[in-house]
Amino acid sequence: MMVRPLSLDLRTRIATALSDGITVRAAAERFGISAATAVRIGQLDRSGKGLVPAKIGGYVKPTLRGAAADAVRQRLQVKSDWTVRALSADLKAAGINVSHDTVWRFLRSEGKTFKKNDGGKRARPPEGGPVPDAMEDPSAPA
Template sequence: MTRALSNDLRERVVAAVVSGESSRSVAARFGVAVSSVVKWSQRYRTTGSVAPGKMGGHRRRVLEPHRAFIVERINETSNLTLHRLKDELAARGVRVSHNAVWQFLRREGLSFKKNAVRP
């Protein structure tokens, strides 16, 4: 991931746009992309600042609070499928995709093999 450009550059670019210069000419003069000039100008108009927003972050796991329910369902039902587990979660008000359930089970090391004894 790239790092944000300096606030000094951002302020000079936005000042040039505010003074009436076009975004394309400002981009060429300062050596930045036209899209950057437009986004910085929009940020300045909405927030009054050209400081960059937070980069990156961590998404919370949606299924983590429901781990006990998922483990219980896997232990009590031997023929449970991912789609059925997804539907049961939806009935409890947790709307997630098939892939989200699969990723959660893989990350937690949970499995529900139907034919665990098959050679």
């Protein structure tokens, strides 16, 4: 059985009963809901946020929108060879608190890739230098 929110009509009747002075427990028993639900509906009514139920479930991964997305695009126009971590650190320094993973997902959605060369192959050796063996440790002294 799927969970579903209480109807707006029922929420309105509960809020009206609570504002008329009925106790939370009496309202809960009268309308067949829990006392905690009656408390939450009363709090929503008093805060002025409205009684419309919120969406249930549906986690959405964080993504950059609006001014934050524009800030990333502007930085990429000025300097195109950012690392994702450096870009996220620069955004944090500018007051936009964002994780590197969120920046990465945004860049991927914009079609930006970070490959060493066009073919996605291994980068070329330095001018005149020997090509390292595939099993050779690149950090080992020559």
